[in-house]
Amino acid sequence: MVGDIPFDPKLDDTTFIPCDEQRAMPYNKNGGSLCIDGGKDFVNEYFAKGFKPGKVKGQTGWITVRFMVSCKGESGRFRMESMNRNYQPMQFDSSITRQLMTLCKSLKGWEVFQVGKESRMVPLFIDNPDTTSVIKAYDYYQRLTFKMKDGAIELILP
Amino acid sequence: MKRVLLTYTCNLVVGVLFAQEINCDALYDKDSPCYEACQSYNRAAWDWSYKQGSRLSQMSLDTNVFLCPTFGKAYYVKAIPYLKRGEFVQWKQLIDSAVKYEPNTYMGYRGGARFMFLRDYEGAISDIERCDSLLTIDIGYIYNGDYHLQMVRAFSYAALGQKGNALAIMQDYLAKAPYAGPFDYLHLGVLQMELKQHDEALKSFAAQVKNNDYVADAYYYAAMVYKHQGNVQECKGNLEKAKKYFLSGKSLPGKSSYIDYPDKVYLQQIEKELFLIINR
Numbered sequence: 001m002v003g004d005i006p007f008d009p010k011l012d013d014t015t016f017i018p019c020d021e022q023r024a025m026p027y028n029k030n031g032g033s034l035c036i037d038g039g040k041d042f043v044n045e046y047f048a049k050g051f052k053p054g055k056v057k058g059q060t061g062w063i064t065v066r067f068m069v070s071c072k073g074e075s076g077r078f079r080m081e082s083m084n085r086n087y088q089p090m091q092f093d094s095s096i097t098r099q100l101m102t103l104c105k106s107l108k109g110w111e112v113f114q115v116g117k118e119s120r121m122v123p124l125f126i127d128n129p130d131t132t133s134v135i136k137a138y139d140y141y142q143r144l145t146f147k148m149k150d151g152a153i154e155l156i157l158p
Numbered sequence: 159m160k161r162v163l164l165t166y167t168c169n170l171v172v173g174v175l176f177a178q179e180i181n182c183d184a185l186y187d188k189d190s191p192c193y194e195a196c197q198s199y200n201r202a203a204w205d206w207s208y209k210q211g212s213r214l215s216q217m218s219l220d221t222n223v224f225l226c227p228t229f230g231k232a233y234y235v236k237a238i239p240y241l242k243r244g245e246f247v248q249w250k251q252l253i254d255s256a257v258k259y260e261p262n263t264y265m266g267y268r269g270g271a272r273f274m275f276l277r278d279y280e281g282a283i284s285d286i287e288r289c290d291s292l293l294t295i296d297i298g299y300i301y302n303g304d305y306h307l308q309m310v311r312a313f314s315y316a317a318l319g320q321k322g323n324a325l326a327i328m329q330d331y332l333a334k335a336p337y338a339g340p341f342d343y344l345h346l347g348v349l350q351m352e353l354k355q356h357d358e359a360l361k362s363f364a365a366q367v368k369n370n371d372y373v374a375d376a377y378y379y380a381a382m383v384y385k386h387q388g389n390v391q392e393c394k395g396n397l398e399k400a401k402k403y404f405l406s407g408k409s410l411p412g413k414s415s416y417i418d419y420p421d422k423v424y425l426q427q428i429e430k431e432l433f434l435i436i437n438r
Contacts, residue, residue, distance in 0.1 A: 002211035003243030026211060027243040033417060041424035062276060064244045085278070087250035143244035147277055155277060158417040 003027055003141055005068055005077040016076025018068060018139040025113060025140035027066075033158040035069070035142065037109035043144070044156055050103045054095045054151035061090050063100060064145040069110040071137035078105060096151055104144060113140045179203055180231060192226035199232060211239030223255075230260030234267070241271060265289040266307050270300035274417055279314035286311045304411075304419075305339055306331060313420050316349055325349050340370045341410060341419065348379055348421045356383050374403035375410045375423045381431065390435060397432045404428060 003026050018024060027033075034040055061084040068077045080101060084090040114137045145157040182196035199222050202208040208215040216239075222232035237252035253271070256264040269285025272278040286307045289297050297307045305313075308331035316324035328346050332338060347362030363380040366373060381396035400423070403409060410419040 001213070002216065002239035003245065026239070038426075039424060040418060040422075041426040045426075062246065064246065066244050081245060081247060083247050083250075085280075087247060089247055141243065145244060145246075145276070157275065157277065 001026060003066070005066065005079055005141070007077065011079075012077050016068075016070065016074060018076075019071035019137065021068070021139055023138060024068060025138055027141045027143055034144075035111040035113065035140070036107070037111065040156075040158075042109070043107070046107060047103060047146075047153060047156060050106075051099055051153055053153070054093060056093050056096070056151035059093050059096060059151040060149050061085055061092070062145055062147055063092055063097065064143055065100060065104045066141065066143045067104065068139055069113070069142055070139050071112065073110045073112045075105070075107070075110055075142070092148065093151065096148070100146060110142070112137050114138075186226075190226075192229060195222040195226035195229050195232070198222055198225070199229075199235075210235075211243070228259040230256040230258075230264060233259070234264055241275060246276065261288075262292055265292065266297050267301060270305070270307055270310050273310045273314055274300060277317065279317045282310055282314045283318075286314075299339075304341065306335065306342075309339065309342060309345065312349075313345070316352075321349060321353055325353060338365075338369055341366070341373060343369055344373055344376045344379070344410070345421055347376070351379060351383055356386060359383050372403075372408040373410060374400045374408055374428070375421060377403060378423045378428055378431075379421075385431070385435070390438070394432070394435050397428060397435060400428045401425070401432065 004024070007021075034043065036043060061082060063080060063082040066079045066081070067075050069075050078101060080097060082090050082092050082097070114135050143158070147154040147157065179200050180196055182193055182200065186193035186196055198218065202215065202218045208218055216236055219232045219236040222229055223236075226232075233252045233256035237249045237256065240246070240249035240252065253264065253268050257268055265285050266289035269282045269289060272285060273282035286297065289307065299306050300310060308327055312324040312327040312331070314324075315321075315327065325346075328342075328349060332342060332346065335342075343362045343366035347359040347366060350356075350359035350362055360380060360383055363376045363383075366376040377396045377400035381393045381400060384390075384393040384396060404423075404425050410422040
């Protein structure tokens with residue numbers, strides 16, 4: 001699937017163990033976006049406190065960090081993609097990208113995605129609706145996109 | 159030519175899988191590779207195993223554009239999962255191809271997505287205004303129908319500091335629109351509030367409640383106007399209502415959508431203002 005993040009021994013922490021990555025839900029699972037305790041306001045505050053702007057002129061564009069959240073609510077398999085305002089790939093200054101990656105990896109409170117009686121959504125791969133009467137947690141993907149202007153975070157999406 | 163039949167708008171509503179079936183007979187000659195590509199697209203559109211973003215789906219779309227390199231819809235559909243899942247470089251390359259071959263259909267869509275997913279204000283304005291110049295009919299709405307593209311154009315100008323211009327665009331649009339969108343009056347009110355047109359802002363928030371009373375944000379912003387006017391009673395009452403609505407899930411889309419909507423208020427903001435008014 002587009003957006004899947006397979007394990008890469010050169011990049012990934014071996015202590016992060018997904019439960020069933022073949023069935024990991026894509027980012028847009030349940031039509032949803034940010035699944036963290038405290039929501040977007042918590043995330044905004046977290047990065048406002050933790051990120052030290054570099055004020056590096058020309059470091060303008062978007063940096064997206066994609067990752068997986070396991071069925072236990074742990075995060076791993078972080079990947080970063082960045083582009084300039086013309087949507088061309090762009091390498092940002094390492095003082096910026098290192099900070100963002102570290103902060104993303106340290107961000108806690110990811111929700112556990114459960115499917116069961118109370119769920120409004122049944123994943124496509126569950127053929128028999130009866131199985132949804134048993135609550136089960138799944139791995140899923142998340143992303144954070146940082147709109148950057150001269151080395152500072154202008155805003156965080158989604 | 160037959161193609162004219164389908165190029166009716168710059169914008170589309172995104173479907174769950176492959177979206178709408180295409181009337182290939184109306185668009186292409188039956189013996190042409192494009193007709194075959196179009197038919198192949200339709201077959202996949204109704205096959206559940208070709209779910210959006212899957213390898214099978216993406217490969218099928220590659221085949222479509224191999225057969226018919228000008229088949230804009232295939233680029234557009236292939237681009238969607240990249241947009242939703244945050245691979246924006248890939249999305250842009252694909253959607254640019256869709257726009258190149260079918261600008262009337264996809265230019266406005268691209269503009270709306272640039273605003274909604276990336277807050278690319280300049281890009282959104284550029285696409286929407288080009289779309290407007292291409293068409294003699296209404297330019298349409300963003301991918302899910304929640305905002306007319308003129309509203310998105312206004313949001314973008316406002317974000318770039320041109321709030322007066324943004325207000326004029328919004329008012330002009332709402333004066334001519336057959337009906338308002340689910341959140342239009344809220345955004346109009348916020349803009350009026352920012353321009354210190356407080357009485358007009360309160361009228362707009364009231365219009366929002368009348369049009370769609372499922373938005374905590376309208377009560378929050380009304381409270382902010384009352385706070386400015388020194389009306390503690392109304393301020394507190396509206397904040398309490400905003401909190402109640404927010405906790406019952408009645409608020410501008412955020413967590414239940416791919417992205418936060420403009421002017422979205424968070425619970426923390428509401429609670430902070432409530433704390434200040436109670437402990438003043």
